[in-house]
Amino acid sequence: MESVLYNILGAVATFLLAFVVGMIYGGLNRKITARVQNRKGPPFYQNFIDAMKLASKRSAIHHGIMQHFGPAFIMVSSVMSLMVVPVLTHNQWFPNLNFHGDLIFLLYIMVFGPLGMALGAGQTGNPNSAIGVTRGLSLMTGFEIPWVMALVALMIQYHTTSIVDLMNVQIQSGTWLMFSSPFAFIAAVMAMLGMFRYSPFDIVGAPAELASGPISENGGKYLFVMMSAGSVFAFVKLTLYVDLFMGGADNLVILLVKTFVLYLIPVLYSLTTVRYRTEHAIRWFWGWPSFFGLLAILQAVFFK
Amino acid sequence: MNPVLNIFILFLGGAILTYFAGRINKVLQSLLFLASVLVPAFLFYTQLSIGQSATFSVDGITLNWSLNYFGWLFSLIVLGLGAMAAIYAVSYMKGKQRLGTFYFNFILSIMSMTGILLSQDLISFFIFWEIMTWSSYLMTIYNGNKVQSIGIKYFVFSAIGAYAMLMAIVMVHSITGSFLIKDLINAYPTMQLGMQIWIPVLLLTGFAVKAAMMPLHVWAPGAYSNSPMAYTSVFSGALSKMGVYGMTIVFVTLINKIPQGIWFREVIAWMGGITAVIGTLWAIKQDDAKKLLAYSSVAQLGYIITGIAIGTELALLAGLFLAVMHALFKGTLFMVVGAVEKQTGTTNFTEVSGLIRKMPWTFFAALLSIIALAGIPPLGGFVGKWMLYESLITSNHYLLVIVIFFSSTAAFLYCYKFLFGFFLGQEEKEWSHVKEAPAAMVVPMVILSLLMFVLGTFPGILLSPINNGLQALGYTDSYKNLWETSVILNGWGNHVVLQPILYYIIAIFLFFVVFLTLKGYKNTRYVTTKDISSSGEIPKEDENLTFSENFYQPFFRAVEPVMRRQIDKFYKNLGEGLEALFEFMRRIYTGNGQTYAIYVIAFVVIMLLFGNYLLK
Numbered sequence: 001m002e003s004v005l006y007n008i009l010g011a012v013a014t015f016l017l018a019f020v021v022g023m024i025y026g027g028l029n030r031k032i033t034a035r036v037q038n039r040k041g042p043p044f045y046q047n048f049i050d051a052m053k054l055a056s057k058r059s060a061i062h063h064g065i066m067q068h069f070g071p072a073f074i075m076v077s078s079v080m081s082l083m084v085v086p087v088l089t090h091n092q093w094f095p096n097l098n099f100h101g102d103l104i105f106l107l108y109i110m111v112f113g114p115l116g117m118a119l120g121a122g123q124t125g126n127p128n129s130a131i132g133v134t135r136g137l138s139l140m141t142g143f144e145i146p147w148v149m150a151l152v153a154l155m156i157q158y159h160t161t162s163i164v165d166l167m168n169v170q171i172q173s174g175t176w177l178m179f180s181s182p183f184a185f186i187a188a189v190m191a192m193l194g195m196f197r198y199s200p201f202d203i204v205g206a207p208a209e210l211a212s213g214p215i216s217e218n219g220g221k222y223l224f225v226m227m228s229a230g231s232v233f234a235f236v237k238l239t240l241y242v243d244l245f246m247g248g249a250d251n252l253v254i255l256l257v258k259t260f261v262l263y264l265i266p267v268l269y270s271l272t273t274v275r276y277r278t279e280h281a282i283r284w285f286w287g288w289p290s291f292f293g294l295l296a297i298l299q300a301v302f303f304k
Numbered sequence: 305m306n307p308v309l310n311i312f313i314l315f316l317g318g319a320i321l322t323y324f325a326g327r328i329n330k331v332l333q334s335l336l337f338l339a340s341v342l343v344p345a346f347l348f349y350t351q352l353s354i355g356q357s358a359t360f361s362v363d364g365i366t367l368n369w370s371l372n373y374f375g376w377l378f379s380l381i382v383l384g385l386g387a388m389a390a391i392y393a394v395s396y397m398k399g400k401q402r403l404g405t406f407y408f409n410f411i412l413s414i415m416s417m418t419g420i421l422l423s424q425d426l427i428s429f430f431i432f433w434e435i436m437t438w439s440s441y442l443m444t445i446y447n448g449n450k451v452q453s454i455g456i457k458y459f460v461f462s463a464i465g466a467y468a469m470l471m472a473i474v475m476v477h478s479i480t481g482s483f484l485i486k487d488l489i490n491a492y493p494t495m496q497l498g499m500q501i502w503i504p505v506l507l508l509t510g511f512a513v514k515a516a517m518m519p520l521h522v523w524a525p526g527a528y529s530n531s532p533m534a535y536t537s538v539f540s541g542a543l544s545k546m547g548v549y550g551m552t553i554v555f556v557t558l559i560n561k562i563p564q565g566i567w568f569r570e571v572i573a574w575m576g577g578i579t580a581v582i583g584t585l586w587a588i589k590q591d592d593a594k595k596l597l598a599y600s601s602v603a604q605l606g607y608i609i610t611g612i613a614i615g616t617e618l619a620l621l622a623g624l625f626l627a628v629m630h631a632l633f634k635g636t637l638f639m640v641v642g643a644v645e646k647q648t649g650t651t652n653f654t655e656v657s658g659l660i661r662k663m664p665w666t667f668f669a670a671l672l673s674i675i676a677l678a679g680i681p682p683l684g685g686f687v688g689k690w691m692l693y694e695s696l697i698t699s700n701h702y703l704l705v706i707v708i709f710f711s712s713t714a715a716f717l718y719c720y721k722f723l724f725g726f727f728l729g730q731e732e733k734e735w736s737h738v739k740e741a742p743a744a745m746v747v748p749m750v751i752l753s754l755l756m757f758v759l760g761t762f763p764g765i766l767l768s769p770i771n772n773g774l775q776a777l778g779y780t781d782s783y784k785n786l787w788e789t790s791v792i793l794n795g796w797g798n799h800v801v802l803q804p805i806l807y808y809i810i811a812i813f814l815f816f817v818v819f820l821t822l823k824g825y826k827n828t829r830y831v832t833t834k835d836i837s838s839s840g841e842i843p844k845e846d847e848n849l850t851f852s853e854n855f856y857q858p859f860f861r862a863v864e865p866v867m868r869r870q871i872d873k874f875y876k877n878l879g880e881g882l883e884a885l886f887e888f889m890r891r892i893y894t895g896n897g898q899t900y901a902i903y904v905i906a907f908v909v910i911m912l913l914f915g916n917y918l919l920k
């Protein structure tokens with residue numbers, strides 16, 4: 001009984017941490033973007049204000065049961081991936097499910113949410129939603145290839161598919177995997193640009209083109225849940241990259257520093273380019289990122 | 305009397321009785337049909353024990369039937385799915401023409417598949433294989449349309465497969481002097497290298513046709529989509545698994561016994577991978593649900609073939625697990641298409657949309673099957689996919705795993721298209737009269753989809769029979785009963801523990817359903833899908849907001865070079881070339897006596913003139 005309680009408390013604590021950090025990072029993204037564009041920009045806690053406003057609103061209409069389930073699906077996916085990714089190296093604070101799933105499980109649970117949300121978006125009948133979903137799924141076939149290549153390279157180099165084992169490898173050898181498997185890191189970071197869906201890969205939401213795409217018919221609490229799921233998910237992705245490539249983090253401060261540095265890559269890259277068309281985005285991922293992924297696999301095979 | 309023979313007699317007698325009962329009473333016919341599928345299936349599991357055998361002698365040739373664990377495993381697919389499809393079929397076929405033919409062929413298909421699983425000698429194997437081909441061929445052309453293009457294509461490919469198999473059987477007999485499969489397995493390692501290569505190649509050709517492996521898959525999309533849907537769920541779910549059954553036996557008992565087997569394994573595994581990619585890409589392109597599922601079947605069988613060809617224990621487990629899962633979800637999905645077809649009269653995504661509120665249970669079954677197909681936890685498809693990836697990585701197939709992964713990610717596209725096309729999107733007035741399918745159709749679908757849910761968390765239920773089956777083929781169990789817990793393991797000792805994952809998922813889902821959905825559902829009112837903010841404007845009542853044409857246009861712009869080549873075109877060109885050749889032959893063999901007389905004279909003249917040189 002005690003262990004169940006411990007698990008539940010740990011899960012809630014992890015969730016709150018991920019929620020807060022993800023929200024702040026989102027706010028900082030808005031701030032940085034504004035400063036680069038020579039605007040003042042909203043304060044870094046603006047996302048909390050938005051979230052509170054959304055959470056306090058009441059919806060009046062719905063389009064059917066799947067629209068209600070959509071946000072729940074995406075939340076399940078975000079929280080489940082959060083449970084599987086180890087937050088800190090010595091993990092007594094956040095036990096969760098770290099030893100119960102591995103990388104391939106993570107890959108699949110991560111796509112559960114977008115698909116579930118796509119179903120919710122589909123039922124609203126808004127054509128923009130469906131177009132956004134088709135773009136999102138197409139984009140996924142693009143960036144998953146270099147991402148999986150990078151992961152496979154790590155797996156075959158260290159003979160494990162477990163995230164915890166890969167972290168232990170880095171602790172034992174004292175080298176981060178981004179230095180010992182540089183090509184895998186490059187491929188993975190390039191894939192991350194697509195995962196975050198910032199410009200030039202913001203083709204799903206596509207402001208001023210698709211009217212925010214899949215989320216367009218959702219408001220109030222639904223939008224709040226989607227927003228928090230997105231924030232949690234951003235935290236999960238960054239933590240996963242830190243765990244895999246940057247040696248994990250011993251305490252929260254190091255974790256924040258590492259994740260924020262990593263987060264700057266998609267944020268700053270998004271400021272330099274404008275949106276691609278979907279087919280160009282897919283082909284972009286099948287170009288250089290996949291080439292680096294291939295190099296990573298070759299490296300893993302020949303220089304074990 | 306011997307229970308094995310009993311089962312065959314019941315099937316056969318039932319088929320004939322059902323055929324003629326239609327003249328008396330339609331209800332009686334349907335009841336007889338159900339009885340003649342369900343009763344033998346029931347007897348199969350109650351009367352037959354492992355090792356039960358029967359023989360039947362005709363004219364000096366003895367046919368041997370016996371049940372082993374491996375056959376028992378596949379009998380779960382054949383009889384389980386067969387029983388569900390039979391219940392579904394009675395309701396689906398209500399009011400259709402030529403019921404007798406349908407029922408007769410349906411029962412014969414089930415019987416022949418059961419026979420294949422029981423056959424211990426090549427002769428009865430071949431006989432049942434041919435009965436299976438014939439009955440499925442008659443089902444393919446049951447609708448009476450496109451007999452030329454689809455029926456003939458299926459039959460030509462089946463014939464190629466059957467002749468290849470027959471050739472192998474004759475070769476085996478000339479070497480070993482026996483038709484028993486056991487003797488073939490014993491004699492195989494000592495054969496000459498040429499025979500060691502030719503026999504598996506010929507047998508695999510026969511099986512690859514039924515398993516729709518590239519490049520022998522071109523018959524599948526047409527044949528699957530042209531049969532009545534109640535039968536297609538068996539056709540794609542169970543009948544294609546007979547190819548998998550044969551392939552597994554060939555790989556495990558023959559090819560893995562010789563050192564050259566590695567070439568077979570690599571080539572077939574890659575062909576499976578390419579089949580998966582091509583099938584997936586073409587599935588995404590289809591606008592017809594039947595075609596989409598048919599191509600998706602081709603793709604899914606690609607995974608299964610890859611798993612079996614790799615041949616490590618985990619890969620075989622993955623392949624066979626996926627085979628059973630594929631039977632479950634593709635069986636269900638074809639039933640879903642059948643239900644939609646029955647209620648709306650069309651299966652085209654561009655015509656029908658927004659059925660979710662009208663057919664909620666059908667949607668529920670479709671949703672669970674699609675999640676299983678996509679391989680997303682906590683449904684059963686994930687377990688199979690996971691084991692397949694892990695086995696590919698641990699057995700050093702690094703590029704193949706990328707190929708399979710690509711196909712699996714691209715599969716999300718057609719998964720979404722299927723759900724969106726039928727059930728989501730704009731609710732059109734045209735379909736406002738549509739009702740949920742009859743209970744006899746819904747219940748089998750829901751039962752099958754719940755089974756997938758159970759297998760996703762407790763895969764041990766299925767993995768232990770698979771393990772037993774593999775041991776019956778001569779594999780040693782390296783996991784030692786670990787399958788009884790709900791943990792899946794790879795060769796490096798990494799694992800996924802499924803139970804806590806399921807509990808977490810359910811807990812989180814319920815939390816949000818209670819705090820968001822229930823509350824939201826009560827406090828909000830339903831509005832139509834026309835009442836939306838379309839770019840800030842309120843769409844008019846007659847405005848067309850349905851999005852279904854060119855669904856994945858950007859994706860196809862990206863993969864366009866791959867789609868340009870088509871194996872079907874190659875066969876068509878080959879066929880046309882052959883026709884031209886035959887046309888030329890016809891000019892020579894005109895059937896006119898005078899022409900032949902000229903040939904004879906010409907021959908004599910040539911011989912007289914040049915005979916000296918030619919015959920020297």
